[in-house]
Amino acid sequence: MARARQERAEITRQAILDGAAVAFDDNGYEGTSLSDVVKHAGVTKGALYFHFPSKQALARTLMDEQFHIAEQVPTTGDPGLQTVIDLTHRMAHGLRTDVRVRAGIRLVVEFGSFTHPDPTPYDTWIDTCRSCLKPAQQSGDLHAALDVDALSALLVGAFTGIQVTSHVRTRRQDLHTRVTDLWNFLLPTIVPVNRIARFHPTGTPQSPGSPTD
Template sequence: MARARQERAEITRQAILDGAARAFDTAGFGITSLSDIAQEAGVTKGALYFHFSSKEALARALMADQFDVASVIEAADRPGVQTAVDLTHRMAYDLRTSVRVRAGVRLVIELGSFTDPNPSVYNKWIETVRDCLAPAQGRGDIKPEVNVADIAIHVVGAFAGVQIMSQVRTGREDLHRRVADMWSFLLPGIVPSRRLSRFDPTGSPGLRASLSLPSADQETVAVG
């Protein structure tokens, strides 16, 4: 019986998170109320409060639950420049297909609305990108004069801006193209010219195949 109760509680918790994601994705943190979330999730406010003490606690759970950027490095045999490129395309894909990721990213951007903003999610993204680029610099894939920590901050900030613009202009329909453009403009500044052809701003063939993205020859993106 205890196990059955735990399973029901977890089902309710996930329903609340799904409902909160839909509500936050639609209206953002400031406008969305706990009543909105309970209605969207199909639960009572009592059930909601049993699992989450506040709207901010729900928001933080969604931010923590979004795409696990660290898993990209763990899955890579040799993290490097292409890993960082693929990371942004993977996030772009999840933004287009997962309401939880969309809500989580929107909430990260709206951190200023929180009573106690916590930059840990941004820092995690930045650390992950840096951990891709640092070994790449050691292998000569990044110019020695480049500060990889600064580049990681720039990549995360640029991606955040690109995805917002894509959402406003096209509902993120052109997000992968815009991300590819971002890398097309950035790579020549950080990668030695003799190694530039090793990296594809549209994503690696394996990533494009796994996400059913257009092949490189279908993208009109020029590097260099």
């Protein structure tokens, strides 16, 4: 009985997150009410408050879920530059196909830029990039004099701008192409010429959105 109750509670929690994602993706944080979440989730307000004490708690949970994408990126051996390339394509895939990812990113942009500036999500992604790029530099896949911290911040900022621009112009239909453009322009600058051929700007075959996916 206890397990059945836990399973029902988790189903309700996931329904609330799905409903909140739809509402936040459509209307943003300020434009979404808890009544909107209840309507989309198909639950009662009591059930919502049981799992999430406030709209902000809901938003924070969705913002944090985007980082699960980093855990899903397959690596061959140690993390490196291709890991980061694949991560950008996996994030692009999530933005195109997963309303939770879209909602989380929209909330990050809103919270990080205007309403209540919060650098935490950006700093987390920068740390993720840095943790892959430092080993890449140590193995000779990046120029030795390159500032990995600066490159990590540049990548996060560039991807943020690319996805927003893609959303506005094409509803993200061209997002994988624009991410590939980023890497095509960037790789000759950061990678020694004799190693460029090792990397796939479109992502490896197992990366969503790659030509062989």
